[in-house]
Each structure stands twice: as C-alpha cells, then as structure tokens.
Amino acid sequence: MFWADKTAEEAHEQLKDKGEVIVRDEKTASGRVHVGSMRGVAIHGIISDLLNEKGIPAKFLYEINDFDPMDGLPTYLDKSKYEQHMGKRLCEVPSPDGRAKSLAEFYADEFKGVIVEAGFSPKFYKTSELYTSGRMNEVIREALERAADIREIYKKVSGSIKPDDWLPLNVVCESCGKVGTTQVLGFDGEQVTYECRENLVAWAKGCNNKGTISPFDGNASLPWKVEWAAKFKVVGVDIEGAGKDHSTRGGARDVANHIARGIFNYDPPFDIPYEFFLVNGKKMSSSKGAGASAREIADSLPRKIFRLALLGTKPMRAINFEPKGNTIPVLYDRYDEIAEKYWSGVGDDDSRLYELVHLHNIPERHYRMRFSQVAFLAQMPHIDIFREAREEKGEELNELELRELHERIDYSLAWIKKHAPDRYVFQLQEDTPVALSFSGAQRKAFEKLYTYIEANEVLTGESLHHRLHEIKKEVAIEPEELFTGLYQVFLGRDSGPQAGWFLSVLPRDFLLRRLGSIVHTS
Template sequence: MTEQDIIGKGTWIDKLASELLEREKTLGRNTDLLRVESGLGASGIPHIGSLGDAVRAYGVKLALENLGYKSELIAYSDDLDGLRKIPEGMQEFGLEEHIAKPVSLIPDPYGCHDSYGMHMSSILLEGLDKVGIKYEFRRAVDTYKQGSLKEQIHTILQNSAKIGEKISELVGQEKYQKYLPYFPVCANCNRLYTAEATEYVADEKKVKYTCHDTEIGSKLVKGCGHIGEADIGKDLGKLAWKVEFAARWAAFDIRFEAYGKDIMDSVKVNDWVADEILKFPHPHHVKYEMFLDKGGKKISKSLGNVITAQKWLEFGSPKSILLLLYKRITGARELGFDDIPSLMAEYNELEDIYFGRIKVDNQAKLTKSKGLYEYVNLLNPPKQSSTHVNYRLVIELAKIFKENRGQRVMKKLLDYGVIKNPEPEIEKLIELAGNYADEFDEQEKIQIDLDDTSKKALKLLVDELGGDKELEDIQNTIYQIAKSNDIQPKDFFKILYQIILGTSRGPKIGPFISDIGRKQVAKTLSEYT
C-alpha cells in the first residue's frame, strides 16, 4: 500500500466513509447532514454483537466528521417487534401469555421500565453510554404512534401486489402474495403476527384484518378470531421486516447502515423497496459476520449464550470492547471472556505504537495502527500514554491476594518496579483483574512453539519447582538450568514470561514465581513439556 492509497486514518472505517461519500456525490444528494443508523433488537437480552452494530455505525459517523461532514447516529429500537420465543433464562417470568405481542406492550418482568421492550433497549443503551457512544435514540412504538412512517406505509401498501411478487422472486417467500406486508396490533387481543391484513382501503388509509391462528417458529399461536380495521396513521401496527427498513431509511434520510449476514434476505428486499417503490436510494451498506461463542454457535438472545457489555466491563476496560469491534468487520469470530487479557495487552501495544515507543517501519501499518488507536479513543486520543501494567500479571497477583487485594497487589507492583506510583487507573485495573481471577479459574493455554531443548529445560525446572526440596534462589536455579542446556538465560526467561503472562517480559522472574507459588507455576509449565 502506498501513501496515496491510505484513506483518512488508514482503517476499514475510513474506507467505508470514503465509499459512502463517493456514492452520495454520484447520486447528487445533499450532504449537509449524513445520518447513520443502527437497529437495536428489543426482544431479548442484548449482547456484544448487538452493541457492535451501533459502535461500528458510530465509527463511520466519526470518520465522516473527520472528513469535514456533519453526521449523527440514530439508534432505533424495534420495540414494536412481537415476542416470538421466551429467551433462555427467562422462563420463570410467565411470558408465554405474551407470545406474538409487541414487546413494548408487554410489562417489564423486572418492574423497572415501562415495558419489556424498553427494559431490553435500556441494557443496550447503557452499554453504549459506558463505552462513550453518542446517539439519538428513537423507539418504534413512538415512531408509529406519531405517524412518522405514515407516508411510506401508504406507498408500500398501495404497491403491495408488486412487492409481494418481488419478495417471492428475490427470496422465495410467498406469504406476502396473500397478505399485506403490514401487521396491525389486534384491537381485541393485542397480538401482532396473528392479525394478518388482507386488504388496504387506500382512500381511508385503513387495512382490514382477521386475527387467526398462525405459526411462529415451530409453535402454533392461537388467534382470537377478531375481524377489524386499523388506521395506519392512528392505530398501532408495524410493517414487516421485509419492507420496514426501507420505510425508516426514507423517513429518517439514512445514508449508512451495516447489517449482519443473518438478515441478508431482508436487506436485499428492502434495498429494492427503497429504490423502486419509495424512490429513495438505499443507504450504503457493509455486511458483517456474527460473533460465535467458543463452541462455534452464533451468540444469540434466545439461546442465552449472550456476552453483555455490562458483564464484559466487570473484567475489561471500555477500550477493550471498542478495540474488539473496531479491529476489523469481516470474518466470523469466536468470542469469550478469555479474549479480554489479549485485548487489554493489544491496546497497550497500540498505545506504544501511537506514542512512538514501538517502531513500525511499514508506513501503511503504522498509519493503520495509529488510526485504530484513535478510533478506539473515539477520535479523542489522550495527550500522553497511560502507565502500562500487564493484565495477566495483575490476574496472577489477584489470585494470590484475596484479602485487602487492592493495597497488597499495588504494593507488589511497586516492589517489582512495574509502577513508580499508585494511580487510580491502576486501582481500576486491579479491580477488573481481581474480578477476572475470581470468576475464571483457568486461563486459556497460550500457544508457544518450543524446540526439544527448551522442553527439556522446562521439564527440569518443573521437577525443581514441583519437588519437596525448598529452593533458596529460584532466579539462580532458572539461570543454571538454562546454561546447562545451552540456552541463553534471557531466552529462557522470555519463554517463562510467555507461558505465565503471555508477554515477553515482566517482573524479576524468581521472586514472581515465589509469590505465585512454585508448585502452581510447575503445574502451568508442565503443560508445555
């Protein structure tokens, strides 16, 4: 990559913003305000993937502003969506009776918000607040009640036959050739998906519907039999997903929205509806892969294998979440809390590159690394570097010191010469690492390539550390084992740091092993012999 090829700060975020601007110029649209949007699911507990949608959209907003354009993020909660299934872990709340009702009409089972939907939305909004994302929040229930989509609903329903044919052609779904792509909320039972609309009276702006049995997932949901009419501007109802995005884009003038591969079909149809029916050029898109759990399953609200921002922030910094989400956008990634130590270390490395403590000769890589650091700091990087303390080192110390942990770990860091003075930032790191140490007994094994000589030396050290004989000088024992096996001591120390701390250096290794406990270290090292 040459310097001429570098766009903005050299990241995928800058490339997306540049593509968006080129497209807007080609379309000849006004660029005074470029809105980006993120949809927030409100039917289950929001996870890191849900957060990622908004965080990445915010990155594009920042990139547009960096290029001199005004931009804002709309965070839209789809809280008129119907509850399709009970999320894992919520069976005790008696939500079965509310299946197919809009989540904004279901009472909050926790009793702290105006609805189930608002409770779930608030979890995600709190996560965004904690990592520093600024947004304008809009709710589906308000959007529809206020008639903000009335014009788009009218146009879509007038063209429902044409849309039904196109949906069948594009994705093979045929039900919208029979029913309108609009679900009124049944006036009798408050259910959404059971009230299927069959006719639109355009001059009155009303749909006629019947509430009958319908299948949601693999379950039959009973309709109440009510036959009614619903005014699209006054009565509660919502567009089907296959057309609703398009209506929002046109009504809110949205220029960018990312999407997950799980809704590709909906986006394909919505793009066509926006372009051909609403005459609003669809937004610039980027498709991202889903986060998977460590078992390879998609992280899902209904499966209950969620990693929330709130839980993550018990163990890692807000910067670690932003780094996770801004590193890249393509490719499926397995995600777990055991990724936190490496992300905490990676942030420190990026900071060292940014402030010139680590030299990077490749100009494109240097620009990209610095750019990524700036985006992780939401384009407001600090004026000077923070004090870096190895997160894994603090975890190991936190395992030793459970009583009066903060003070005792801080003292050890001072004794080791890792820090010069106690700082509030390091107190917070000790708290996070302590939470991690308490929650997770085992850390993921760090992969290191070792030759036979190194393995033999490690085996000798394991025997010494794991034996019953007291070792007066662990530092010297390690030194002697290295020398007797023709290994440079500094190289052997480096191997030990990599195994114990996941880094190439650390505090003086002998006293550190003594603090952790030599038999505990022997057990860890034995996995590599």
C-alpha cells in the first residue's frame, strides 16, 4: 500500500471516535522559506486529503508563526536596517519590500503561494491571532501555575535544568517592544513582573526596563516546547508530524508530548516523524542565503514534478535535491515510469503515486519525449524538436503531447540556463579544434561510420547504435576510446547522451561534414 494511504489508515484507526480530524503543521516566518519546509506541508497535506477521500472529514490547518522573536538575521537582509529589530516579534519587524504588513507576512505570503500552487489547500492562520484573540489565555495560566511541574518535565525528559525561579513565559517589554530580551520574575495570578535585560541573549539587546503586565491577550507567549504542547490542546490537533531533528528521544517533540499529557491533560496528536528535504546534501536554514527557497525550487518544476519530488519518497527517507545535478532529469524519468505503470493498470504504489501527483486530473496515455533528450535537442541549433518527436512517436503529436513537449522544452531550457549542470550543457562543434588529435583506431572507426552514414539516407538511433557496436568489434577499439572520440568530434567534450541516439538527431549533412573533415585529412 502506498505510504500515505497506509499512514492515513493508521491515523484513522487511532482516531475513530473523533468527528472532524485536525491536521496541523507550522512554519516560523523568519525569512525566505527553504524548500525543506514543503516536506511537512506535503506530508500533512496528503494525509488530510486522503482522509477526506476515504470519507473521514479532515481539516489541514497551517500556522504561520509570526509571534516568535527575530533571533537571527538572514544574510540577504540589510544589517544596518534590521539590527535594531532583533528580539522583536516577527509580526512587528518591517517588511523588506516596505509594502507587506511585516517581515513575517512578506515571507509567509511567498511561501503560501508555493503551497497553493503545489496543490495543497490548508487553512492558514497566524500565531499572533491565536494569542491576541485570548484563545491561549487558559493554557498560559495553567503553564504559569504549574511552572514547577514543567521544569520537572524538562529535567526528566530532556535533561535540561531550569533555575527554580524560571517561569515558562516570554513577555513583551512595554518600553522597547522586544520579547527575546525579557525575563519573567513572578506571577500573582493576574499579572507578571519582568525585567528587560541588556545581555540576556547574544542576538538582541534589552533596555533594562522593569514592569508589571498581564500575560494574557497577546502580551506574552509561551516558550517553544510548552507552546507546542499548548497548541495541540487549543487547536485540538489530532495529527501532527515533525522533522526528525525534533523527533528524537528527549527531543522537542518528546518534551511537548510530556507537557501535553502532564500539564494540559491532552493526548498528543498522532505523530509522523519525517526525514529532511536536503538541497545539495545540506539541511535547511531560513537565515542563510536563498538559493534553495521553496519559491525557487517550485519555479524550476511543473506542479506534477514538484509533487512527485515531495510525495515520491517515504517520510523516513531523506530527499536530496540537487538543482545542478541530475535530480530534475531523474525525476522526469521516474514520472514517465510511474505514468506507464498507471496506464498499464499495474495498480501498485507507483500507479497510486501517479494519481496523487495529478490531483485527480489524470492524463490519459500519451507520448512523451524523455526530458534529458528534450534538454539536449532544445540546445541544438538547426534541429526541429517537434519533427524529432513526431518521428520518435511515429505519428503526429496530439494536443496533450504538444503541450507536454512545450512544457518540457521550457523547463529544460530554464534549467540549463539557470543551473547550467555541465554534464547537460552541449554545444555543437562546427569545426574541429586544431589541438584535437585522434588515434589510428579512432580514425578507422570514424571512416567506417562515415561510410555507413553516407550509404544510409535514413538514420535511426537504433541502427546507429547497432552499427557502432559492430565497428567497435571490427576495429578492435575500446568502447571508451570510440565514444570519447565521437563526443569530442561533435560536442567538444568527453561525454554526452547515448551515442547512437544523439547521432541520429543531428542533421545527416552535418555528420558527414564533421566526420569528413577528419577522415579526409591525414
């Protein structure tokens, strides 16, 4: 059974008595959102969709955390402008474009756009709304009244020792507006006393103000792990997974689960731990440079391929996306493969994946040219890619096939241009570089190939492939020597696409001219 169907069934099994199932995920909007955050979106989104598909009403809630303090400065933001805002809530920090309501809103809007384009439809809400509406008041009171028990849970579960007077609350300083710099000193049942300390944290400076304020209605927020547990209860969460960095024993989720049970008397949600979505082998970081933002990766792929990247790997296996490597052509090959399985009625996990990648709007069987071929042909001048496609298919392309081919041309050219993976960048060599020299065996092989091409008006990938292997034997040349020589002659490099195929797509007169220039000189 496909992993998402299985997870949805397991979750349902545990949540049978619930009415509507609440699925929740969250992202702190502290900068451009890394594509890694799409993994949580996709896992929660597909589970919610599948529950609904199975007749179990489910709602996917996505929280934009705009209430955390700005505790890191993304490298792409102007330090001189933003340093003064460090320690303030993200919803209080000005937007880089000067138009959005806040920095949080600016980056959240971009990310929300990607989520929706990828075909997921959560109901978005903001952490600030949760607090300022008063919905968190009760859990704040409980947390303050049972601070000693919370300290004990931290100690027991994660080994983290809090001072005996530590209270689980971050209050906003009325004087400087920062939340990261304050320490709460006491709670009298209605109000808290606090101090804003100059050097409480390394990333923000406090103002030394002391005050007394109500902790309710948005004046204060709970620290991360307590807040996580509190939200389970306040939002009524039934299903919520977390990245594996939070999912270890004694990790954030473990602490939150214990606090949910022990303090808020709430059963923690059904958990789906998941591995990272890496880009070039690296973990996500919203504060470092862009380069791997959700927006950039989403723009480099059509929706179906983006969904395949997100849904095609089980949660506990890492995804590694290499824009400059072969990730994109490999994804396309996988897409073509699962399409074939679906159309052949195999009915396995791959067929199911094909359905889910397409959001019910599943295309009928059609011809597609392989992405790596499209990427090659699209770079070749004087080549009519549509003619090549017609020849490969054996008849005219229908509307769906034309649309798909256009899409592949657009995405492959954008990919080549933007990421320029050397392996996939080709330039036809109009002239033989003077420095190029060939061995006797290579020359003999080229002669035989020239003779074959001259004698055959119609060249197919298959016939050329076959002939090249005969030549290899006749001349007793090592395959590497033969193929490297061919790539050097035509592409000026040591490697290239499958030789028979790539020779078949190049104009015949060009092949004769280039080979002839070598064969006819000695």
